[in-house]
Structures are given as structure tokens and as C-alpha cells.
Amino acid sequence: MRAKLGTATAERISKSRTQELRLSAVSGEGQEPLAPALDRLIHERMRLGIVSALAVNPSLTFNELKALLRTTDGNLSVHARKLEEAAYINCTKMFDGRLPKTKYRLTAAGRRAFERYLDHMESLIRAAREK
Amino acid sequence: MAPAEPARSPRPVLVPLEDRAADNLRFIRETMERAGSFTAVPGWGGAAIGFTALAAAAISSHQPTAARGIFVWLAEAALAMVLAVLTVAQKAHAARVPLFSGPGRKFALGFAPPMLVGALLTAALYRDGDLRLLPGMWLLLYGTAVVSGGSFSVRVVPMMGVCFIALGAAALISPASWGNGYMMAGFGGLQIFFGLVIARKYGG
Numbered sequence A: 001m002r003a004k005l006g007t008a009t010a011e012r013i014s015k016s017r018t019q020e021l022r023l024s025a026v027s028g029e030g031q032e033p034l035a036p037a038l039d040r041l042i043h044e045r046m047r048l049g050i051v052s053a054l055a056v057n058p059s060l061t062f063n064e065l066k067a068l069l070r071t072t073d074g075n076l077s078v079h080a081r082k083l084e085e086a087a088y089i090n091c092t093k094m095f096d097g098r099l100p101k102t103k104y105r106l107t108a109a110g111r112r113a114f115e116r117y118l119d120h121m122e123s124l125i126r127a128a129r130e131k
Numbered sequence B: 001m002a003p004a005e006p007a008r009s010p011r012p013v014l015v016p017l018e019d020r021a022a023d024n025l026r027f028i029r030e031t032m033e034r035a036g037s038f039t040a041v042p043g044w045g046g047a048a049i050g051f052t053a054l055a056a057a058a059i060s061s062h063q064p065t066a067a068r069g070i071f072v073w074l075a076e077a078a079l080a081m082v083l084a085v086l087t088v089a090q091k092a093h094a095a096r097v098p099l100f101s102g103p104g105r106k107f108a109l110g111f112a113p114p115m116l117v118g119a120l121l122t123a124a125l126y127r128d129g130d131l132r133l134l135p136g137m138w139l140l141l142y143g144t145a146v147v148s149g150g151s152f153s154v155r156v157v158p159m160m161g162v163c164f165i166a167l168g169a170a171a172l173i174s175p176a177s178w179g180n181g182y183m184m185a186g187f188g189g190l191q192i193f194f195g196l197v198i199a200r201k202y203g204g
Helices: A002-027 A045-055 A062-069 A073-085 A108-129 B017-036 B043-061 B066-094 B102-127 B134-150 B156-172 B176-201
Strands: A089-096 A099-106
Touching: A045 A062, A045 A073, A045 A089, A045 A099, A045 A108, A045 B017, A062 A073, A062 A099, A062 B017, A073 A089, A099 A108, A108 B017, B043 B066, B043 B176, B066 B102, B066 B176, B102 B134, B134 B156, B134 B176, B156 B176
Parallel strands: none
Antiparallel strands: A089 A099
16 A cells, blocks of 8 residues: 555656656756747847737837837837847838838747747646646 | 834745746737737728729719719728728738737727618618718718727827718718718728828838
């Protein structure tokens, strides 16, 4: 009886350990990754908002993004620059009459990174459901 | 006096990983839905509908009776509906969002009731032979539908609805013979103008 209980506990611990490994892998924290690491660049809320908005629009201006994400000029430009440096978005500066205008577009690399991030989040939820 | 206790930072709340992931996905969906309002209303489609309305106004003005003129506009309404559905679907496809995702669904839910009321009132007024109110009423109800559907969209969409309402109000207090001219100005002129603005600024 004791042996049976011991086996059951060992199985439970082993299952739990596998689950932990799977969760840590998808969250990018584990040593033995079962899935690619979490893209920290997109994971930040403001940058996630920028990429999500650009995923459903061919392009958005700085002011449109600012209104949509309800943020400040400084905050938006800092996060947009980080995405630009990673080549996830590209930025075009132009003049609309006499007014300067900044337009952002999602690059192919940015779209791929966004899709990978979505897969990552979905795999986290799936892994937890299988628990 | 007792010394003040040092302020303690609140203990961090542990959120399960899957809840955080679900929250992130929710945030993404909501942002995409809100951002989608930039693309839900088709500008080029609206301008095309405006051009068909100009043609309808020209054909309607050559009809021998008011009733036949009204039939021309009803045929135009059917054509505009088909064009609208096709161009909304095309724009949603180009932006890679489902046709009835958040903004599309919200627009349809706001737009449909005034249009349905318009159809019922048209049938009632036609039955009673009172056709002189139709141009003003159509402009008013179309404007109401656009304001109501476009209240979740970019500002230019409800603004277009308000212009239709103003034109409809003017048509109601003007002589009945000006009705076709108001229809041409609204469904033709306003539709083309705002269609081009939307197409240029909000992704086609």
C-alpha cells in the first residue's frame, strides 16, 4: 500500500516537474527550453500595444498611436525607438503641408515576432490547461 | 511621540502564468479592435457609392413621375448596399482582420436600426402617397445611422453623419422640388468627399 502511494506521489511529482519545466520554458525562464524564449522586447505593454495596433493597419501616424494607446509623446517615442532599433517597425518622417508627420509601419520581422509572441502566449495557456 | 513606522512596500501579488498570458492576449485583442476602427469604414468604397449616387440623381431627375424617381433611388440604395458590403469585406481582408471583429460588429449594430426604421417609414409613406418627405427623411436617417455606427470609429465618420443630418434637416424645410438636389449633394457630394478623406487618411 505504502509502495503504491509512493509510486503515485512520485508520478505526481514527476508530472508536476514536467509541467513546471514546460511553463518555465514557454515563459523563457528555464534552463532546458522546450519552446523559444519569450520576446522581452514585445512583452512590454506599451510596445505590445504599438505592435498590435500596427498589425491591423498598413501604417499609423505618431498622433494616431498616441491617441489609441492613451500615452504621452515621450513614452511613445521611447518605446517606438526601441522597436525601430530591433527592426520590428520602420518609421518615415514627412511633411503634411507645413506640419511634420511621423508614420510607423510593422516590418516583416516585426510581424513574425508578433506571431511568435501570440503562439507563445497560447502555448502558455495550453500548457496550464493540460495540468 | 511614537516614531513613525517605515512605509512597507505592498507584498507583490502572485499571478499565475496562464492568467498573465490570457490577460496579454486580451490586451492584444482589445488594442487590435480599437485600432481596427481606423480601417473598418471603406473610403474608396464610400467614394464609389457617391459616384453611383450622382448617376442616380441624373437618372431620377429625368423621370416623368415622383414615384419613378423614388424607384431609381431605391435601386441606387440596393446597389450601394452591395458595394458597401464588398468594400468593407475587401478592407477587412487587406487588414487581415475578421469581417465582424470588434469595430465591424459595432458599426453594423449601430448602423442597422436607423436603416431598418428608414425602410419601414418609406413603405408607410409610399402607401399613403406622401413622397415629398422622403429625401429629407432618408438623409436624416442615413446620417443618424452613420453617427450611431461611427461613434466607435475615427472622428471623421460621425462628422460625416452630422453633415447628412444637417442636409436632411434643410431638405425637410425646403420645397419638395429640391429633394433630388439634396439627395445628389448628400449621397453624391458628401459621400465622395468623406470617402476620399477616409481613403487618404485611414488606410483605403
